[in-house]
Amino acid sequence: MSSILKVNALSHWFGSNRVLFNVNMDIKRGQIVALVGPSGCGKSTLLRAIVGTHPPCSGNVTMLDKEQPRIIDTPGRDRGIVYQRYSLFPHLTAQENVAYGLMVDQTTIASRHLFKRREWSALRKQHMAEAADMLERMKLGTALKKYPPELSGGMCQRVAIAQALVMKPAIMLLDEPFGALDEATREELQRILLGLYAQNMDATREGREPPYTIMIVTHEINEAIFVSDRVLGLSQYWNWKEAGEPCAPGATIVYDQPAPIFSPDDERDFFSFRGQKNDILHAVFDPSFCQSAKEYIQLANQAQGGATH
Ligand SMILES: Nc1ncnc2c1ncn2[C@@H]1O[C@H](COP(=O)(O)OP(=O)(O)OP(=O)(O)O)[C@@H](O)[C@H]1O
Ligand SMILES: [Mg+2]
Structure with missing residues (x-):
């Protein structure tokens, strides 16, 4: 699978509020990636950097959908976004x-x-x-x-x-798109996303490029696992002392795992992914669990050295 978007060693802060630290991501064409993380950890800030309305303080976002990679610092039609509150x-x-x-x-x-x-x-x-x-x-x-x-x-x-x-768009970003909806409507929209993913699988089977690459921010872990094929966890709860930081430097990627694939007609069998849900709760949302984020930081450091593509 080819990369469509890379986030390279991205850090962002607002004055003394350090929000994102050395975030590194490589999104492949045709993936539906769910981004989860504690409230206020910087998910929307990361999406705004990708959309280009708020470029990062350091690091960069690179689009790879065309032959020449492009560093993003302004909005463009190659990146679409849908917010919780639609504005029609x-x-x-x-x-x-x-x-x-x-x-x-x-x-x-x-x-x-x-x-x-x-x-x-x-x-x-x-x-x-x-x-x-x-x-x-x-x-x-x-x-x-x-x-x-x-x-x-x-x-x-x-x-x-x-x-x-x-x-x-080469990638569509959804920031808590179903947050304001009731459970039944939410499920209906989740199945719409599964329908898009099914079209991606059809395209791949037929030797075409998958048409939809999507990143969805949600605070609902069940939803994240159900609609995506990959879950990323962004969290401020990680072992930053190990990385030599004197004080909390902000959130970084601490979890990156594939998610099971569902088709639009499948049962929402939450029991089957209970284990993964618990892993995510622990790794991403538990303040008392400060795991090493070494591998992600190392990737980010390589990116800073320009070795990402
Ligand atoms: N324009 C801004 N000016 C100053 N601080 C900001 C700004 N935007 C966000 N922040 C701060 O950055 C941090 C991350 O905010 P952000 O909205 O990205 O978090 P989030 O993970 O999307 O939260 P939620 O889950 O509640 O949507 C918060 O501390 C917030 O107060
Ligand atoms: Mg947000």
């Missing part, structure tokens, strides 16, 4: 909301003027068709013409995911 335009239909980004990305203000009316209208038709297709994939085929206030929270969140995916 209330006066546009679901379909128009999804088509909006394509329109802004692919047309200039001049081309939207009268002179180019015919081209503009053909392009709009194409954008609306792509939006409809993506909404169908999100199982929202019947809601194309509905406005956000007419949709449930779960449906709006699916529109927001469609809005991000229609731009075909």
